[in-house]
Amino acid sequence: MPRSFDMATDYDGSVEHVHRAFGDERYWLARLADSGADETTLDALTVTGDGGIDVVTTQILRADRLPGLVSQFHRGDLRIRREERWQPIRDGLADGTVEGSIPGAPVSLSGTAKLATTDSGSRLTVHITVEVRVPLVGGKIESFIGRQLVDLLTAEQRFTSVWISDHA
Numbered sequence: 001m002p003r004s005f006d007m008a009t010d011y012d013g014s015v016e017h018v019h020r021a022f023g024d025e026r027y028w029l030a031r032l033a034d035s036g037a038d039e040t041t042l043d044a045l046t047v048t049g050d051g052g053i054d055v056v057t058t059q060i061l062r063a064d065r066l067p068g069l070v071s072q073f074h075r076g077d078l079r080i081r082r083e084e085r086w087q088p089i090r091d092g093l094a095d096g097t098v099e100g101s102i103p104g105a106p107v108s109l110s111g112t113a114k115l116a117t118t119d120s121g122s123r124l125t126v127h128i129t130v131e132v133r134v135p136l137v138g139g140k141i142e143s144f145i146g147r148q149l150v151d152l153l154t155a156e157q158r159f160t161s162v163w164i165s166d167h168a
Contacts, residue, residue, distance in 0.1 A: 002131035003142040007150055009157040012121045013164035019094050019115060022086055023047040027163055028055060034159050038062045038077075051088035056081070069144060073134055074105045084113075092117040098128065106133035109145070126153065 011018050021027045025045050032040035037059035044056040061078040063071065070078065079102060086096040093116050100109035111128035130145045132138040 001139065002129050003139065003146060004127065004129045005146040005149060006125070006127050007153050008123055008125040009153050010118065010121060010123050011157065011161055011164070013161065013168065015089055015092055015094060015115050015117050015122045017164045017168050018122055018124070018160060019051075019053070019086065019089055021160055021163055021167070022055070022084070023051075023053045024167075027160075027167075028057065030163065031156065031159055032057060032059065035059055035155075037080075038065070043081075048088075053084070053086040055084045055086075058082075067144070069137075069141060073137075073141070074102070078105075079103055086113075086115075098126070106138075107131070107141075107145075124153075124157070 023045075025042065028042045028045060032042060039060040041058045042055075043058055044054065046054040048054075059080045059082070061080070063075070063077050066074070066078055081101050081103065083099040084096060086094050088094070093114060096113035096115070098109070098111045098113060101107070108131050109128060111126055113124060113126045115122055115124050128146075128149060130142045132141040132145070134141060
């Protein structure tokens, strides 16, 4: 049964600053390099004429770095494909969607995101649903992934805040 997770993080930068970073190739290349993955690629980055943003990335974790729980059900390196789509900013808000997959693994991730103005900058709220189609232990793996997503969101917030401070 799929599990859902709600997460939020605050940025000192405005919605415009964060959204602009999401549309910058240099930002994505630096963010991927900082991710801790063994290999990373920025597969696609498209900024539409109206300010929408589509991003596709791949991150690879080598098999010898995977937790035992994961390596029991997935042999070899773990290739994580992530797609983000951000709508243009409207009335101080930007809505987004996130999709994640691991080719060859019974895992899917999908969700929605909202970047909104706050008194001190902006806030990113994310609602993610994770499904692991493995009998008996799928729920345990989903919970593990959920914990990892919280850590990932925190790390990405830190990186983005520094990026904005250095490039705004």
